[in-house]
Amino acid sequence: MSYEFDFADVFAAWPELLQGLVNSLVLSALAMAIGMVASVAGALGKTSGPKWLVWIIDEYIELIRNTPFLIQIFVIYFGLPSMGLKMSSNTAALLALVVNVGAYGIEIIRAGIESIQKGQIEAGKSLGMRPLQIFRYIILKPAIQAIYPSLTSQFILLMLNTSVCSAIAASELTAVAGDIQSRTFRSFEVYFIVTCMYLGLSVFFWTVFAGIERAFLRKPTR
Known part of the structure; x- marks a missing residue:
């Protein structure tokens, strides 16, 4: 049985795909921004908080890292409404991310904080540096240098994970592709284009993040 490739219907729906792409980027950016605020608070709690708080944070980390992301979405979108917490699919997708x-x-972030040697902080104090100066000149840049590759990788993984949110009909790229496929019955063509779009985004962000690292965060050579 021969199959004739026809991308015409897919290209006709290009505005929908672009809107889905924008929605995925917005969802990724919002989730990363809010997630990093929560991560900083959690990292500080884990490194300097009381034991009960450290235990709660550890259990949260183990729970999330050892369960599928799809199940986490389902618990939030389908499980929380049974407790009276109803939300839209987009809101549930953002919360899950x-x-x-x-x-x-x-x-x-915890690894970045702990990568700073205490001796360096003590040296800053002995030189009469204020806490803000110590944070800015001794802690901030070395910590960012240490965790920057991991953070950028996490953002790209987060962006790709938005595709899973199509399972609850969140309005992102994969969900839009599903709608187009259901109208055109051109499964290969639709998902081939979407694959190229995700790949292009990943390469673009890798290039941008690498350029930022070379320009601002590269350690000086001796």
Whole structure:
């Protein structure tokens, strides 16, 4: 049985695909921004908080990192309404992404904080530096240098994970592709184009993040 490729219907729906792409990027950016705020708070709690708080954070990390992301979405979108917490599919998708990236972000940021030697901080204090100066000149840049590759990788993984949100009909790229496929019955063509779009986004962000690292975060050579 021969199959004739026909991309005409897919290209006709190009505006829909672009809107889905924009929605995926917005969802990724919002989730990453909110997730990083939660990650910083969690990392500080884990490194300097009381034991009960450390235990809660550890259990949260283990729960999220050892369960499928799809199940986490289903628990939030289908499970929480049974407790009276109803939300739209887009809101549920955002919350699921924040919860997921937060568990990984906590460990990444904790590693960055713990990579700073205490002797360097003590040296800054002995030189009469104020806490803000110590944070800015001694802690901030070395910590960012240490965790930057992991954070950028996490963002790209988060962006790709938005495709799973199509399972609850969130209005992102994969969900839009599903709608187009159901109208055109051109499964290969639709998902081939969407694959290329995700690949293009990944390559674009890898290039941008690598350029930022070379320009601002590269350690000086001796």
